[in-house]
Amino acid sequence: MGNEFKRIVLLKGFQHISDYQFSVIKCLLAKDLKLTSKMQNEYDRVKIADLMEVKFRGPACVDKLIDLVKDIEEIKDLAKTLKNEKLKVIRRSRAKEATPVKKSKLNIPSPDQSTSTTNKALGPESIKDTPVKGKKTTKTNESKMNLKKEQSQLPGLLVTSTQSTESLPQTPQMLPPKPSSSSSTKKKNDIATKINDLKRKTVSQKQSQLPGTSATSTCPTGSSCPVKSIPPPTPSSSFSVKKPRLTAVPKEASREEGFQRGPKEVMVLKATEPFTYAVREGERKMFHATVATESQFFQVKVYHVDLKEKFIPKKIIAISDYFGRNGFLEVFNASSVSDVNPDRKMEISKRLIQNANATPKISHLYSQALGTFVNGVFLVHQKLVCNECIYYEIQDNTGVMEVLVYGQRLTRINCEKGDRLKLICFELALNGDKRQLRSIIHSFIKVTKARKSKEQPFNPESYMET
Structure with a gap:
C-alpha cells in the first residue's frame, strides 16, 4: 500500500509541476529528508519520492506533499487532486478487506423469502416486526402510512389510529366546510393590515430620501398626520466635495511570503555589486537590490549574478516566479527577470524613494522585532577584534548599538573608528540582555573612510548607492 501512495506523489504530484517548483519543494523538504545542497541539485523526482516513502509512511507521504503545495500559489489546486487520489487508495484497501464478509452474507439464503407473499397480505401492523426481502414493500408501507396521516388531517374526514390503511376510502366522504363569514372577515382585515404596513414602509423609505421630510415618518399616503419639518441643508454642506485622502507612503519595505507567480513590474532604485558567500559545499555568488512600485518598495536577493545588467x-x-521570505524577494533564475515595454512609465514619489534609501534610527531598532533584517549606513564609534569576530559599536543622535561581524569575507574588510559602515541584510538579534546587529552568510558590508579634513555633519543618504 505504501507503494501506491508513493506512486501518487510521483505521478499526480511531481509530474505536474515545473522544474523550478520542484526545486522549491526540494528546498522545503531539505530538513525533513536531510538533503545536502549536492543532493538537492542531483536528486530527481523518483529519488525524492523514494526518500519521502521511507520518511513519511503510508498516507503521510501524500499528506506531506499536500502541505507543501497548498502554500504555493501557482500549484495550490494540486492539493485537491492529491487528496482525492489518497482517498481512492484508502477506499480500495477497505473494499478488499470487506469483500470476503460480503460474499459469505450473500451465499446464506434468507429464511423469510417464502413468507414474503403472506406478509404482504397482512397489512402494516402485522408486518411491522417481520424482515422484508426487498426495499419495495417497505417503501409501499411507508407511503400508505404517510397517506393515512395526511388524510387524518383533512377537515371533515376522521380516521382513527387503529383503522387499517387498506380500509380507508379513496376520496373523503365530506367536503371541507366553507369558512364562516367571521373568519373570512378576519382574513380580509389581516390582508388589509399587511398592505397598509407595506405602504407605510414604502412611503417612509421615499420620504427619507427627500429633503424637508422626516425619515422616520410612519404616516400612510393621504393621511392627515402632520410631518415634522426638517430645515433644508445649506449648499455648503450638501454640495461640498471631499478631497481624496492621500495614500500614506510606506516607511518599511513590503513583505511577501511563499512562491509568487507575478509578474511584478518594478523600478530599480539601487543594487550592490555581486559578492561571493560561503556555503557547505563551496562558494556561490549573489547581489542585493532595492526596487519599487508606485506605492511600495521591496528588498531583493538575486542569486543569479548575470541579472546584474x-x-x-x-x-x-x-x-516573475520569485519567492518571498524573511522580508526579501528571492530571485533564483535568469528567466525570472525580463524587460518591459520601453514606453512604460512609472511615477514614483520622491518621498517613497527617500524612505527606501533611509537609514533607520538606532532608537527605532530597539522597538523592532527580533529577527528583523536591517539595511543602513552608520557611524563607527568603537571597534573590538575578538578571535575570528569583530565587534563594532555604531551610534547616531538617538542611541548606540553593537554590530557583530564574523567570517573571513566580512572581517577582512578594513573599517576603523570614524568610518561610515554600510550594512545590508544584518539580523536584529539579542546578545545577553543587549540588542545587536549580527551578520549572516548573505550580509554585505561597504566602508566609506573618514575624511581627514574637518568632520562634516553625517548624512546617511549621501552614502547610499544610486
Missing part, C-alpha cells in the same frame, strides 16, 4: 537604477523590469 538588468538591475540598473531607474530601469523598469518585470519579476
Whole structure:
C-alpha cells in the first residue's frame, strides 16, 4: 500500500509541476529528508519520492506533499487532486478487506423469502416486526402510512389510529366546510393590515430620501398626520466635495511570503555589486537590490549574478516566479527577470524613494522585532577584534548599538573608528540582555573612510548607492 501512495506523489504530484517548483519543494523538504545542497541539485523526482516513502509512511507521504503545495500559489489546486487520489487508495484497501464478509452474507439464503407473499397480505401492523426481502414493500408501507396521516388531517374526514390503511376510502366522504363569514372577515382585515404596513414602509423609505421630510415618518399616503419639518441643508454642506485622502507612503519595505507567480513590474532604485558567500559545499555568488512600485518598495536577493545588467537604477523590469521570505524577494533564475515595454512609465514619489534609501534610527531598532533584517549606513564609534569576530559599536543622535561581524569575507574588510559602515541584510538579534546587529552568510558590508579634513555633519543618504 505504501507503494501506491508513493506512486501518487510521483505521478499526480511531481509530474505536474515545473522544474523550478520542484526545486522549491526540494528546498522545503531539505530538513525533513536531510538533503545536502549536492543532493538537492542531483536528486530527481523518483529519488525524492523514494526518500519521502521511507520518511513519511503510508498516507503521510501524500499528506506531506499536500502541505507543501497548498502554500504555493501557482500549484495550490494540486492539493485537491492529491487528496482525492489518497482517498481512492484508502477506499480500495477497505473494499478488499470487506469483500470476503460480503460474499459469505450473500451465499446464506434468507429464511423469510417464502413468507414474503403472506406478509404482504397482512397489512402494516402485522408486518411491522417481520424482515422484508426487498426495499419495495417497505417503501409501499411507508407511503400508505404517510397517506393515512395526511388524510387524518383533512377537515371533515376522521380516521382513527387503529383503522387499517387498506380500509380507508379513496376520496373523503365530506367536503371541507366553507369558512364562516367571521373568519373570512378576519382574513380580509389581516390582508388589509399587511398592505397598509407595506405602504407605510414604502412611503417612509421615499420620504427619507427627500429633503424637508422626516425619515422616520410612519404616516400612510393621504393621511392627515402632520410631518415634522426638517430645515433644508445649506449648499455648503450638501454640495461640498471631499478631497481624496492621500495614500500614506510606506516607511518599511513590503513583505511577501511563499512562491509568487507575478509578474511584478518594478523600478530599480539601487543594487550592490555581486559578492561571493560561503556555503557547505563551496562558494556561490549573489547581489542585493532595492526596487519599487508606485506605492511600495521591496528588498531583493538575486542569486543569479548575470541579472546584474538588468538591475540598473531607474530601469523598469518585470519579476516573475520569485519567492518571498524573511522580508526579501528571492530571485533564483535568469528567466525570472525580463524587460518591459520601453514606453512604460512609472511615477514614483520622491518621498517613497527617500524612505527606501533611509537609514533607520538606532532608537527605532530597539522597538523592532527580533529577527528583523536591517539595511543602513552608520557611524563607527568603537571597534573590538575578538578571535575570528569583530565587534563594532555604531551610534547616531538617538542611541548606540553593537554590530557583530564574523567570517573571513566580512572581517577582512578594513573599517576603523570614524568610518561610515554600510550594512545590508544584518539580523536584529539579542546578545545577553543587549540588542545587536549580527551578520549572516548573505550580509554585505561597504566602508566609506573618514575624511581627514574637518568632520562634516553625517548624512546617511549621501552614502547610499544610486
